[in-house]
Amino acid sequence: MTRYATIGTSSIVDLFLEAGRQVEGFEHTVAHSRDSARGEAFVARHSAARVETSLDALAVADDVDVVYIASPNALHHDQAVSMLAGGKHVLVEKAAASNAVEFGDMLRVAEEHGVVIVESVRSLFDPSYAAIEGLLPALGPVRRVTFGYCQRSRRYDRILARQQVNIFDPEMSAGGLMDIGTYCVNPLVRLFGEPDAVQAAGFLLPNGIDAAGTLLCTYSDKVAEVLYSKATNSDAPSEIQGENATLVIDVIHNPRHLRLLHADHHSQDVHIDKPLSQQAYVLQAMDQFLTDPSQAHPFNRASLTALRVMDRARSQMGIHFPADGLRPPR
Amino acid sequence: MTRYATIGTSSIVDLFLEAGRQVEGFEHTVAHSRDSARGEAFVARHSAARVETSLDALAVADDVDVVYIASPNALHHDQAVSMLAGGKHVLVEKAAASNAVEFGDMLRVAEEHGVVIVESVRSLFDPSYAAIEGLLPALGPVRRVTFGYCQRSRRYDRILARQQVNIFDPEMSAGGLMDIGTYCVNPLVRLFGEPDAVQAAGFLLPNGIDAAGTLLCTYSDKVAEVLYSKATNSDAPSEIQGENATLVIDVIHNPRHLRLLHADHHSQDVHIDKPLSQQAYVLQAMDQFLTDPSQAHPFNRASLTALRVMDRARSQMGIHFPADGLRPPR
Known part of the structure; x- marks a missing residue:
């Protein structure tokens, strides 16, 4: 059994939970939402999950194995780092982070805490x-x-x-x-x-x-x-x-x-x-990564390289995010 | 009636002459080939044109209105300039010249001698x-x-x-x-x-x-x-x-x-x-240009701009032609 918490209540999380029903052992235990009413409405549509409004509490929750992060990209890094530091595995929606520096940081925190982080670029898993x-x-x-x-x-x-x-x-x-x-x-x-x-x-x-x-x-x-x-x-x-x-x-x-x-x-x-939905293949892969974290490495390398390519492209196009330059490599 | 000479004996000239048969008033009077035997073999396939081995003679021939140049790109400039200076209109296969400087020069010579030069980018005419x-x-x-x-x-x-x-x-x-x-x-x-x-x-x-x-x-x-x-x-x-x-x-x-x-x-x-072959539309347009040379201007501007773009692209790719830099703007 793999117990998932979700961060975010948008339609991508709806699809994620539908995919979860196609995967053996998938369980949705916690739905995070800053707004408890929105969280309750969300779980009412989906599952018996409890609603959690505190990210700090989620990070140390003992009924969660993996946190699926589907918030805006700008929030991915800080949310992922909190969860990883709390000993949670993380499946983060694409784009994994604002930039390569952030994702490199997320990988290091995961390594330090012996947990797995993977970016859900669905097509690479199907x-x-x-x-x-x-x-x-x-x-x-x-x-x-x-x-x-x-x-x-x-x-x-x-x-x-x-x-x-x-x-x-x-x-x-x-x-x-x-x-x-x-x-x-x-x-x-x-x-x-x-x-x-x-x-x-x-x-x-x-x-x-x-x-x-x-x-x-x-x-x-x-x-x-x-x-x-x-x-x-x-x-x-x-x-x-x-x-x-x-x-x-x-x-x-x-x-x-x-x-x-x-x-x-x-x-x-x-x-x-492709009998299953794309996200179901991601969830199946995630179960393998929890058993053998080394299988996530090629995906992590590709995510990091892709972000480096996108950083270079954004720099040339003149697209700047507030997160750029905030976190120099540790 | 428009009397054409051809420079070149490759398959593109075969197609050109086939297209000529679709266009009223088209006449092929002279086939240039440096090699007279190859020239004779070529006209035997096509027409009653005479063979001319001398470009200088072709430039001043009195049985030619337009010279169609289908030689390698590197030869286009010098051949076109000879023909234009001899009072011949020129239809030149794409690419019109080795670079924009060459084509600009060709346009100036045409202007000076009151004749028309057009690049045959077929798709623009159909x-x-x-x-x-x-x-x-x-x-x-x-x-x-x-x-x-x-x-x-x-x-x-x-x-x-x-x-x-x-x-x-x-x-x-x-x-x-x-x-x-x-x-x-x-x-x-x-x-x-x-x-x-x-x-x-x-x-x-x-x-x-x-x-x-x-x-x-x-x-x-x-x-x-x-x-x-x-x-x-x-x-x-x-x-x-x-x-x-x-x-x-x-x-x-x-x-x-x-x-x-x-x-x-x-x-x-x-x-x-598209009932006619693409080159037939080029020939029809050429007849209009001979009547009203100003109609060729948008085509000339596009040819010159395209060569400028290709010059910039080649420079970045590191592709250099011997002709590049040979002819500074007059």
């Missing part, structure tokens, strides 16, 4: 990732990678109406890159490592946050782009282009159909069987 | 261009543009076999950007003007030429990418993403199917009726 990795040798030398996630957010209308929205708020360490670009950056660095160079440009809103942007990542033997937008839609797939074949990925953040387009133009379809 | 331009207002504010042309060249196999190939030879002012990237850069600058910033990275062959690459172009209110490759294939469409709708373009260098994907997710297909 069966599509292994399928993509397994098809790479068929591509021959990879020369181009294009990962794109462009989806007009309903909340973009509120931005156009000049309202304040968390997901477009630099105070929340938010914006397009942190919110959805990360679904491209993470598999890129997981599959191909840290790029030698990162160039970036974005379409910034008047408050200095990015609604859309592009990262041009250079490797010694290939180029890669990350294309993202919360202001506009795309119908284009993602691709990994090798000299022998191109792998076409229908939806980078939730691949279901892969297509191998060989240089001789014959093609081969690969359907990804 | 009905798809007007259709795309006509659909732009439906997109609302454009925030992202992705134009891609990735097609593995049969000649890339010869590169892998370590053979010398003109199209991958810096001495010829060739490479992926000049050869096919230009089909993305040209419509980009024609539709949206010169970018404020150009960042670029490429996959370079051992001889320093680009087999693939990416240009990240920044505008004050949008970002745009040019994705090209002669080493790998792509199945992804090109896109112009606006806040109200995204225009999906099936094949950027020869659009036949456009799709307008509205923000509310309903979509609208636009089929481009």
